[in-house]
Amino acid sequence: RPAARGGRNTELPEHLKCYKGVWVFVEHDRGHVNPVSWELMGEARKLADKLGVEVSGVVMGGPDETLDAFAKEAYAYGADHCYIMRDPVLKGYRNEPFTKGLTDLVNKYQPEILLLGATTMGRDLAGSVATTLGTGLTADCTELNIDGRALAATRPTFGGSLLCTIMTLAYRPQMATVRPRVMRMPRRDDTRTGDIIEMALGMVETDIVTKLLSFIPDAERNTINLAYADIIVSGGKGLKNADNFKLVWELARVLGAEVGATRAAVQAGWAENERQVGQTGKTVRPRLYIAAGISGAIQHRVGMEGADVIVAINTDPNAPIFDFAHYGIVGNAMQVLPVLTQAFRTH
Numbered sequence: 348r349p350a351a352r353g354g355r356n357t358e359l360p361e362h363l364k365c366y367k368g369v370w371v372f373v374e375h376d377r378g379h380v381n382p383v384s385w386e387l388m389g390e391a392r393k394l395a396d397k398l399g400v401e402v403s404g405v406v407m408g409g410p411d412e413t414l415d416a417f418a419k420e421a422y423a424y425g426a427d428h429c430y431i432m433r434d435p436v437l438k439g440y441r442n443e444p445f446t447k448g449l450t451d452l453v454n455k456y457q458p459e460i461l462l463l464g465a466t467t468m469g470r471d472l473a474g475s476v477a478t479t480l481g482t483g484l485t486a487d488c489t490e491l492n493i494d495g496r497a498l499a500a501t502r503p504t505f506g507g508s509l510l511c512t513i514m515t516l517a518y519r520p521q522m523a524t525v526r527p528r529v530m531r532m533p534r535r536d537d538t539r540t541g542d543i544i545e546m547a548l549g550m551v552e553t554d555i556v557t558k559l560l561s562f563i564p565d566a567e568r569n570t571i572n573l574a575y576a577d578i579i580v581s582g583g584k585g586l587k588n589a590d591n592f593k594l595v596w597e598l599a600r601v602l603g604a605e606v607g608a609t610r611a612a613v614q615a616g617w618a619e620n621e622r623q624v625g626q627t628g629k630t631v632r633p634r635l636y637i638a639a640g641i642s643g644a645i646q647h648r649v650g651m652e653g654a655d656v657i658v659a660i661n662t663d664p665n666a667p668i669f670d671f672a673h674y675g676i677v678g679n680a681m682q683v684l685p686v687l688t689q690a691f692r693t694h
């Protein structure tokens with residue numbers, strides 16, 4: 348099916364020109380859609396409007412799951428159609444049945460673009476679907492655009508020091524994964540409706556090697572909701588030690604905020620891995636991001652520059668973070684943080 352292997356192919360072969368429309372894989376877990384799917388739906392709408400095509404959501408799951416309700420939500424966030432696949436073997440994510448289901452849908456209905464969240468599930472599924480289809484996949488994108496009729500997917504490279512734009516010119520569908528919170532959540536419009544196309548999976552339990560025995564949520568990790576926090580107080584290496592890092596916690600507690608950290612602070616053991624913000628951590632988009640003792644390295648910046656308001660506290664007036672912070676406090680974080688905590692406590 349691929350146009351050709353090896354060499355440089357820039358022409359879309361005739362047999363792939365019929366691929367039309369932008370699809371979003373709607374990821375859900377225990378009754379809730381992952382918000383990244385709706386962020387992608389908003390982005391899919393923009394891409395589809397530029398191409399003059401329609402947007403579809405793909406909803407897969409068990410027969411007793413609320414797939415029709417998810418489809419309704421998909422319309423509210425911008426979908427025109429929904430492809431639904433329900434089957435007992437699709438209850439709870441497993442790679443094999445989901446790969447087969449999504450691959451079959453793509454082969455039958457032929458979308459030109461397929462977007463998935465760069466979540467644990469989305470990353471696993473996108474890779475195997477792209478491999479099975481023999482098409483291109485750009486992972487962990489930070490920007491999506493249309494160039495001519497092709498998807499131009501931008502992502503950081505060389506440790507975040509460069510941004511590269513990747514185009515899959517000679518293959519369809521063009522696939523991309525995007526991390527939660529990179530794209531803005533679109534406005535919900537519950538008056539929008541659409542049609543549903545159902546397709547059967549054609550797979551039975553004995554076809555599948557992986558068995559889902561039980562699901563045990565990680566209670567502690569689940570309480571850290573950095574990506575969707577409204578306010579984040581983050582600490583970096585400038586805090587010098589674990590004891591001083593507690594000042595970040597104190598301010599966060601008073602503000603009802605989550606605590607974030609740089610990789611340097613995580614590596615020093617002052618905060619859990621799940622709190623790392625940046626290229627190899629979480630992407631966040633809070634209303635307020637307070638950065639204490641953080642230099643503003645590009646790998647940290649890419650994870651937090653989408654915040655509405657950034658306040659930086661740093662002793663060095665030339666620290667890179669002051670180039671993109673909205674408010675800067677040149678000062679010692681160990682003195683400034685307690686003052687802020689006290690001030691907010693009394694208000």
Ligand code: FAD
Nearest residue numbers: 583584585609610625626627628640641642646647662680
């Ligand atoms: P530093 O860069 O050491 O900065 C400390 C700052 O504190 C300085 O600006 C200093 O002036 C200031 N300071 C010192 N004393 C005080 C004081 N008393 N009060 C106030 N300020 C003070 N980093 C991430 O954060 N997230 C990532 O996801 C990430 N991924 C990476 C991926 C790769 C492939 C690579 C190569 C690097 C990655 N990094 C990441 C690391 C990144 O390059 C930086 O090293 C890191 O962000 C620096 O952390 P920092 O700002 O805490 O420390």
